[in-house]
Amino acid sequence: xxxxxxxxxxxxxxxxxxxxxxxxxxxxxxxxxxxxxxxxxxxxxxxxxxxxxxxxxxxxxxxxxxxxxxxxxxxxxxxxxxxxxxxxxxxxxxxxxxxxxxxxxxxxxxxxxxxxxxxxxxxxxxxxxxxxxxxxxxxxxxxxxxxxxxxxxxxxxxxxxxxxxxxxxxxxxxxxxxxxxx
Numbered sequence: 001x002x003x004x005x006x007x008x009x010x011x012x013x014x015x016x017x018x019x020x021x022x023x024x025x026x027x028x029x030x031x032x033x034x035x036x037x038x039x040x041x042x043x044x045x046x047x048x049x050x051x052x053x054x055x056x057x058x059x060x061x062x063x064x065x066x067x068x069x070x071x072x073x074x075x076x077x078x079x080x081x082x083x084x085x086x087x088x089x090x091x092x093x094x095x096x097x098x099x100x101x102x103x104x105x106x107x108x109x110x111x112x113x114x115x116x117x118x119x120x121x122x123x124x125x126x127x128x129x130x131x132x133x134x135x136x137x138x139x140x141x142x143x144x145x146x147x148x149x150x151x152x153x154x155x156x157x158x159x160x161x162x163x164x165x166x167x168x169x170x171x172x173x174x175x176x177x178x179x180x181x182x
Contacts, residue, residue: 032072033169035063035086036102037095045070047094054086062156075156075169079127082155105154106170109133109145113166118142124158124167133158 035054038044050069060081066072073080082102087095114121115135120142125133132152135143159167 032066032070033075033103033105033171035071035073035095036080036082037084037087037098037100038103039094039096044094047092049092051091053089053091057085057089059083059085073156075159076165078160079155079157082153103154104171105156106149106152107132107147107154107156107158108168108170109147110166110168112164113145114164115142115144121163123161123163127157127161129157130155 034041034044035058039047045068048070050065050071052065052071054071055063055065060078060083062073062075062077062080063071063086064074064077071086080102084098087098109124118141122135122143124145125131125135130151130153132148132150134146134148136146137143154169156169159165159169
């Protein structure tokens, strides 16, 4: 399966086939996910000094040095607890006020989920503290996952627990979230 709208650098690295992509790119897309409360990516890159203070302060160690040395979230290492330590230690204007929503990330359960192959698995539901992932019982079939995007805070707890990496992170704007829930 080929990917559309692929940046030239990633095309030249052979990532035009999804089978050649790393698990992180499959889950999080080509653009790295910045820490919670980060300003838009352009402003973030302009103002971040790459001092690594936020990476060192991260209590769950999901912040890593990403492309260009800028901090990125890597959900396959754990979840974001929204402890705010990354915001508190940063001396640069790369974060929005803590009174705002941390981010608009949500998750999506892809077709590779074990339940679509008639295998009972509820690891994502068990790790979701917000109860955004629930399983609907079906007569004579394996229970199927349902997502409540209003409850999902995008923490990523469900990603690490998934044995087949069937959960993908999406960045949804508030307007898109309204239309998805209609």
